[in-house]
Amino acid sequence: MVVPAFFVKQRITLMVNRYEILAANPDGTEGHLLAFAEQKRMKLKEEIVFFADESRSRRVFSFKARQRLDVSAEHDVFDENGTAIGMFSKQFGASLIRSTWNLSVPGLNAMGRERRPVIAVLRRVWGFLPVVGDVWVPFIFHFDFVDTESGAIVLVSERQKAIRDRYTVTVPDPRLDFRVAASMAVALDALQSR
Numbered sequence: 313m314v315v316p317a318f319f320v321k322q323r324i325t326l327m328v329n330r331y332e333i334l335a336a337n338p339d340g341t342e343g344h345l346l347a348f349a350e351q352k353r354m355k356l357k358e359e360i361v362f363f364a365d366e367s368r369s370r371r372v373f374s375f376k377a378r379q380r381l382d383v384s385a386e387h388d389v390f391d392e393n394g395t396a397i398g399m400f401s402k403q404f405g406a407s408l409i410r411s412t413w414n415l416s417v418p419g420l421n422a423m424g425r426e427r428r429p430v431i432a433v434l435r436r437v438w439g440f441l442p443v444v445g446d447v448w449v450p451f452i453f454h455f456d457f458v459d460t461e462s463g464a465i466v467l468v469s470e471r472q473k474a475i476r477d478r479y480t481v482t483v484p485d486p487r488l489d490f491r492v493a494a495s496m497a498v499a500l501d502a503l504q505s506r
Contacts, residue, residue: 315483315490318346320469320497322477328352329502333362333494336480347372347494351502358385360498362491373397373491375499389495398492400499415457415467415496420487422466424457424496455500459485469497477501 317336322329329351335343347362359376363369372392377385386401398417412425457467466485472478481497483490 313490314486314488315346315493316486317480317482318490318494318497320477320479320481320494320501322501331360331498331501333498346490349498351498358387358503360495360502362494373495375400375495387495387499389492391491397489398495400492400496402503411455413455413457413496413500415488415492417487417489417492420466420485421460422457422488423460424455424467426455457496467493467496469500 315335319332319334319336319342321332321334323332324330331349331351332345333347333349335346337343345365347364348366348368349360349362350368351358351360359374361374362372364372370392373390375387375389377387379385386399388396389398389400391397398415400413400415403412403414403423410426412423415422415424454468454470456465458464459466464485466483466488468482468484470480472480479497479501481493483493
């Protein structure tokens with residue numbers, strides 16, 4: 313399944329983070345709902361399930377960590393039947409300075425990292441400052457994923473200026489299944505601070 317562009321919008325509730333995956337219309341506006349996801353907080357083994365709509369009656373894909381509470385855990389992406397269709401993982405060492413992720417599907421291996429190294433460092437320093445560490449500052453960060461063989465862009469996630477987390481995601485490489493791309497885009501929000 314190929315979707316060249318879509319939006320991810322987060323809605324925060326008390327015990328669950330909710331994500332809407334919306335199609336991008338040709339004019340750049342929001343289109344129809346492609347998937348609805350929920351992330352339950354305080355789980356030992358991270359799992360996010362994507363449904364066809366908010367009724368949560370039909371599961372369409374999901375991702376789940378292989379390990380429990382691991383900062384470099386590998387996550388498998390599954391289709392609606394539970395068959396693995398891709399995976400992603402955070403490169404812990406490289407991410408200490410600039411968040412870096414691995415992403416793979418059959419026939420494609422990619423590496424993604426924060427676009428702006430200066431923003432990456434500022435995000436890390438901000439949390440350690442004694443006075444401003446508790447003040448919320450919405451750093452705008454973007455991720456670019458490139459094919460590890462050719463260097464071509466395969467996925468771009470750009471955070472928008474908004475009170476709630478909102479991302480524009482483009483997928484110029486048709487080898488990257490939408491379900492894996494959407495899982496990675498949500499993980500960039502849900503798992504980034506780990």
